[in-house]
Amino acid sequence: MRIARPMFALTFAMLLVACATRPPRDVEPLEVVIVRHAEKLADAGNDPPLSDAGRVRAQYLAGLLRDAPLVAVYSTDTQRTRQTAKPSADAHGLAVTIYDARASPAGFVARLKEMHPGGTVLVVGHSNTAPAIAAALCRCSVTPMAETEFDRVMRVRFAADGSARLSVEHD
Numbered sequence: 001m002r003i004a005r006p007m008f009a010l011t012f013a014m015l016l017v018a019c020a021t022r023p024p025r026d027v028e029p030l031e032v033v034i035v036r037h038a039e040k041l042a043d044a045g046n047d048p049p050l051s052d053a054g055r056v057r058a059q060y061l062a063g064l065l066r067d068a069p070l071v072a073v074y075s076t077d078t079q080r081t082r083q084t085a086k087p088s089a090d091a092h093g094l095a096v097t098i099y100d101a102r103a104s105p106a107g108f109v110a111r112l113k114e115m116h117p118g119g120t121v122l123v124v125g126h127s128n129t130a131p132a133i134a135a136a137l138c139r140c141s142v143t144p145m146a147e148t149e150f151d152r153v154m155r156v157r158f159a160a161d162g163s164a165r166l167s168v169e170h171d
Helices: 005-020 052-064 079-091 105-115 130-138
Strands: 030-036 070-075 096-098 119-125 152-158 164-170
Touching: 030 130, 052 079, 070 079, 079 096, 079 119, 105 130, 119 130, 130 152, 130 164
Parallel strands: 030 119, 070 096, 070 119
Antiparallel strands: 030 152, 152 164
């Protein structure tokens, strides 16, 4: 049985239209991962680099985020935060974006959510800023971070309705 050319052309055109109008793949929900910089060298001045243990922790963080749909990496402008962020950014072919640690956490969070509607965003801060950023994201209470704490990973995940949920891990 032979299909008439017009019928074949119509069937082919319908298939093309069906493929072209397929709904877009769902965007990953927004997840913001907030960490404090890794361990720094002691007695190394006002802007110390990471210690050996800190470099190991930065690589561990990159491994932790290896399969995440990382879309942006933010760091304050200190050696220790940039060095903590860099392995994760490099693994995803991203640049590290510098943010002002003195800026209002609420203002920073508003910009983050506006610029990144989906995917995973890494924010590397300090013991006195990371909990405040997490709290501004989840609109919940976050335990202050001790000066000796380097292993807390805070994740704030946003649902489709805009609600946020904080989870905390220790590596």
